[in-house]
Amino acid sequence: MFQASEQQAATKAPSLSMTGRKVVVVGGKTGIGLGVARAAHAAGATVVVASRRAASIEERPDLQDFLQVELDMRDESAVETAFQTIGSLDHLIITAAPDLGTWGAFMDADMRGVRSYVEGKFLGTWACARHGAPRINTGGTLTFLTGGMAVRPKLGFAAVTSTFAAVEALSGSLALELAPIRVNTIRPGFIDTDMWSFLPLEHRDALRKKVEETFPSRRAGKTEDIGHAALFLMTNPYVTGTVIEVSGGENLVPSVS
Template structure:
């Protein structure tokens, strides 16, 4: 595929979660492809200001996607858009299944699954035929991990929603990216030494021989926005994580 085929010139891209991590990688990719990019996130930071200086066509705004009223108002204000990408994963309580409360479980589903649903619901009526909506899930769907049962359910729900909406919203296209281990802010809570050891194990065992970068997700997102014959698909960007064990 050449550069012209991936051009997003004169198109408007909204990225929920675009103020950091994988969303920031996608915002950069879309900007470089010529799009007008609106990056939405819960907490604007100094890093966003720096990105604004480098990528003048990225506009940063605050949004909590767990607030359906705020989401509706944001998309009313933004108006028409061509592509929507949702990378945000609001903080939510995990932990062992038998230690969870109903409130904990609902918080996970409300944050990731229903938050993504809300963004898609309010964006779709403002999108043209051939526009795209892209969700992000995770490798938990195929490789469960202790203490993350509800997040796995949320990811699986998004992949199922992808197929349902591809039918219901067509010719608007709906897809999901399933990232693997990506070196981003999501690992900030892990002690540095432990994180370094984990990343070393990833480089040793993953077929790709390295840890993922946020720009890897950006490239996948750009492909799904630009290729108008891909819908109802789950694109795994994991370096082969699901093929090996890293326990």
């Protein structure tokens, strides 16, 4: 029999509504970040998307639902200025990453390229958290983004694996240090975004087909899948200090790329 106290608990279940909340997505103009921005907007939030260059509405009519702020995560003073402009907020999610200008065998990699990637992704995430966190309202969250390589290294990608692992470690540290702000990381698997546009079309199609055939989800990831996970992390009041893998089961099968 359902007791009154249980009934009360059930009616107080966390809601996915974001009405009245302000969400800032660093990297929110494209790909995964745009998926998060759209999910937050659909749930009722005011959404700010921040990245290096603001786009005009003529250029990008799909961004009209969002406020845009210019922010280069590699430049701490620019990050600080951007968060002064943004003001108080409820949820900050950092999906941006610099281009992986350099990759290849550890012994061949140019340290300047490695340094630029590690500084951009790791210290850029750090700087956004450092200058965003003091502006997060009670009940708010901070969410980082990595990828499966954080725990499944691939030949030639030591910089990415190391950087993602460092971001995940930072996420746990900040869940303790910034509590009660809740801090989590999303670790996506293959998500079909323009990040893959560096591949020739036929290679990209073949990769997507392999994903559809081998991943337990039997389909490629969509940016909406990450948006959904981000909403869960923003709205569930008991989730902090965790890494949530959203990968269609990529972790269970041999690498496809």
